[in-house]
Amino acid sequence: MNAINMNSPTSGHGLAGRLLRPVRIGSALLAALLVLAGCSVAPTYERPSVDTPAAFKEAAPQTTVAGENGSQWKAAQPSEDIARGEWWKIFSDDSLNALEDRAQQANQDLKAAAARLGQARALTKDARSAYFPQVDAGIGATRQRQSPASQSLPADANTQPFTLYRAQVGVSYEVDLFGRVSSNVDAATADAQRSEALFHSVLLALQADVAQQYFLVRELDAALELYRGTVELRGQSLKLVQRRFDEGDISEVDVARAKSELASAQSEAFGIARQRATAEHALAILLGSTPAEFSLPARPLTRISIGIPSGLPSTLLERRPDIAAAERAMAAANARVGVAKSAFFPSLNLTGGLGYESAQLGDLFNWSSRTFLLGPLVGTALSMPLFDGGRRQAGVDRARASYEEQVSTYRGTVLNAFREVEDNLANLRILGDQNQAQDEAVAASARAAKLSHTQYREGAVSYFDVIDADRTVLQQQRVSVQLDGERARSTVNLIRALGGGWGTPVATKLSSAQ
Template identity: 45%
Template structure:
């Protein structure tokens, strides 16, 4: 009895050996935690002293950016940004890609469920059995089938998890697209308002030169001035008017760009000139670097990295066997009237264990490819974090230096205005030539335009900082971190 059992047990152990080995190695399908290797400072360099402590941070789930543009207190800006967030084609494309990713995730997840199907058929056959007549006969059948793949090694759950992470990445990219469009809309609008102010300044100077030209022409006709004086003023009038026309052209192009951002046809879009009364939000002191965790592009890069990690685990499961359970039941009969009788019933169940032995290196190549994709996703995530820090530091440095430049430029404007007043007085009293007066006016115009351009750059850098921070700094993490730093 013992020898008989051993006789049958040896083949059984041999047959189950691949399965036992696969069960032992099943833990190898997990890739474990992946270290990003990124160490970030507690605060940004531009807002903290050197030598701050360093911590390693991981991205949190993407947070929807708030209505950060309301801090500028401009109703026109509010309307344009809200229109762009809905009608912009880039946002709509990102939303469509998100819908596609979610549908794909549902498709992949469906593979983990029991598959049930109904079927019916009819066939006409002859010569099946030599002992019977070769007369053709009809076979009718109807029944149901059930199949289920046992996810013993996490292949299906890993694929479902990877697809879900892809959908989360697409969701974060949609938020990123909205933020980029909102920021670009705000920057374009602010550029238009800055050009309106500069155009008004240059047009004012054109009118002033025109008055001077009329006075100079009268004095030339009266014989008080030479023709050279007239030519000089005519040159200033033409040159300043040319600058005004160049600004008009720039404004028209920006207005057309604003139409595209808001999803409107450039021919139907118009934004009237208005006063530049937009408020400039103040930047809080001591911004912690953790605010970057809200950036949607960083969250998207992390989700892509996690999806690549999950796919590496799926690739490793190719070394393990696949177990599928099947079942079916129904009726079969050569006579339609007997098809659903109890005597015509049929059923069957089965289990299939498959394990490829030789595949020419296909599974190994799949693992290597998935590993390379994970390396690429990790590098992409690291790059996104590095770019985020660079963008924030760029805008913080720009705001700091622009404020200093604004203060210096304000003094230059005040001095040039005083020089113009003195030159005009001395010219009227005959102490200086007309050339000196024109130089003073030209210097004043240049400095006033530079002051406007510095102001415009401050607004652009503020919007750029908000975009770099992921949609503002008004988040609980900022408040808590500031309290910790102050404490």
């Protein structure tokens, strides 16, 4: 038996080495690609810092305030029996509670916001699909005639056309080199979170608009009740003046003035009724109903005095949905910088096909008809950009500029949020003092009018003095009603400015909803 040279090229080890060499090269290439797949060129996202004051400038001392409607509020101990986000329940108004529930079920703007959120979530799913191979199947036939030159035949050779039937499954996959796919997913995810924050912003705006419109209707109800009382009193005054005129105690001038004041009060009452109808119609639209389908029974507004805890300014960044939306827009813009930068690096697309092809349809699925294709049919699997005239750099510059825009928008949103809180804190603080002064003005004018009527009956003053005193009472009472309405709406505005409550921040809600 002849000895076998173990070092010869034909030996077993040499043959095995040659066979394993492509495997080792392929394994090394695969390992390198996996390492590159883990490398992302996207910049690390950090939320830009914003300057927040230690406390709100207009915040009142943390005290307990009890209103005429029995509501109480402690700034240090928010009411735990009220569900988070259902801030309107602090007004203890069953009608308002029912309207808020109805609006959240039927408002068309809220439904549109929900649809936009659904679109954003679908786009996130679309972006995540790039993590997985794309598989498709197809069957078809091609009819072709090859040229004589392609078959190395004479130019006048006769080549016959033939039909080729194919049935195959195709697979394509983009390796996530340099984080292009993951950056796209990050951007789509941040966009979806932004849409969710905007949905909460629309929801909060709807809740606040319903409450404000409701209190406006109640304010106008109070004004109507005031004018109805004024009309009744002026009607009685007219009867008194008419009787004195009939008895010859006064001239007809006083009668004319009394009639004028009565008609003026009636006209103003009609004007208030017109405003009330318009306000009720606007409230119906917020509830998703036509004005003909909605009617709110008249009920005058009572004074609302509820202390709202402003909390620390830093927590405003977490509670306000519009701030959360602006922050998520920054995150999305930052991720798109990574997408733009990844265009400078190679991209790898793996493709393949497996199936059958045959010149005869009956032989299509025979084992001998099987075929496969690895790699792209047209083009290359690994592509490396060389020159594009600055197009990719322009994309990076645009993405960075977009990010800077979102940073400025975010900081502007934060500043506007602080302004809104301070404005409404100042409104409520000053309105409290104004209400107190106005109550004194109403009491004093009512006392003066009562004395004027007494003096007129005794003949000590003219009817002009009575009319002037009555006008002053009506004016002061009207201002008092307007201040009550303004105070109710400012309370709603403050809650809205604080992000819709005092409880769980919006950021926590967003994370739990994913």
